[in-house]
Amino acid sequence: EAQVTQNPRYLITVTGKKLTVTCSQNMNHEYMSWYRQDPGLGLRQIYYSMNVEVTDKGDVPEGYKVSRKEKRNFPLILESPSPNQTSLYFCASSFGTTTGGLDNEQFFGPGTRLTVL
Amino acid sequence: RKEVEQDPGPFNVPEGATVAFNCTYSNSASQSFFWYRQDCRKEPKLLMSVYSSGNEDGRFTAQLNRASQYISLLIRDSKLSDSATYLCVVGRMDTGRRALTFGSGTRLQVQP
Numbered sequence: 001e002a003q004v005t006q007n008p009r010y011l012i013t014v015t016g017k018k019l020t021v022t023c024s025q026n027m028n029h030e031y032m033s034w035y036r037q038d039p040g041l042g043l044r045q046i047y048y049s050m051n052v053e054v055t056d057k058g059d060v061p062e063g064y065k066v067s068r069k070e071k072r073n074f075p076l077i078l079e080s081p082s083p084n085q086t087s088l089y090f091c092a093s094s095f096g097t098t099t100g101g102l103d104n105e106q107f108f109g110p111g112t113r114l115t116v117l
Numbered sequence: 118r119k120e121v122e123q124d125p126g127p128f129n130v131p132e133g134a135t136v137a138f139n140c141t142y143s144n145s146a147s148q149s150f151f152w153y154r155q156d157c158r159k160e161p162k163l164l165m166s167v168y169s170s171g172n173e174d175g176r177f178t179a180q181l182n183r184a185s186q187y188i189s190l191l192i193r194d195s196k197l198s199d200s201a202t203y204l205c206v207v208g209r210m211d212t213g214r215r216a217l218t219f220g221s222g223t224r225l226q227v228q229p
Contacts, residue, residue: 033217042121042204042221043161056214090160102149102208102215108160 002027006091006109013081014117021076021112023091030096031104032074033058034066036087037111043090049074050096081116088113118143121207123220131228134195138223140188140205149208150181152190154201155222161204164190195227 004025013019025032033048035058045058049068063085065077074093078085089112094104123140130136142150150167165172167179167188178191188205205220 035219040125040221043219045217048215050215058216059218088158102210102217103166105151105163105166106153106161106217108162110160111158 002107004091004093004107004109006089006112008112009110010113012115012117015082016080019078019081019114021078021089021091021114023074023076023109024072025074025091025093025107026072027093027107028071029093029107030071032068032091032093033106034064034074034076035090035092036060036085037090038087046076046089081114083116086114086116119221120144120218121205121220123203123205123223125221125223127224127226129226129228130195132195132197134227135191135193136195136225137192138190138203138205138225140190140220140223142186142188142205142207142218144207144209144211145183145186146211147186147207147209150188151206151208152177152179152188153204153206153219155204156201161219164203192225195225197227197229200225200227 030051034046035043037043047066049055091109092106152164153161154164155161167181171180176193180189202222202224204222
């Protein structure tokens, strides 16, 4: 089954404790991205990746890191989480094409609900 | 001003009604447009892409007006299963950066 998986689905942690949220897709997509969703603000892009070893900042990258060592995986790393990073996080992937994913359907993972105390 | 703006609703309509949502975007360089559907606390899923000529998919019709920078979604013969939040999404290339910007969503509640 074609899908995007995220783990963990739910996480409660404390300020400053490093964490990683994994994202994996099995559709051979070039383009992957991370979003956070907060009430009234919609989904905001954190980072995206055009392909292996190619990443770039989205609209709200502060406090986050990513890596793209393999095509299928795109983990999101919070080195020192803070309460303002409490949010619902979605990973998404799509085919890249010449417009870098802008014209293509984004396939989303089921989301990770993160609470930082 | 937000880059993509939507009326948050909620729109409460009876089954069988026709309902229309609008979305405005501020960046004239935007090049791709979509409507996504999001059920409560679940992942967004593509409803339809929006083309300059307008496009229809069953009960759903999407239109794009580049001159006025707005996108619309029309749902005819509403079903209970149409209850969801509808997200307007705009894509653009900006100084080499590819950006997909999501609106905050319009909530639709279809009632029996």
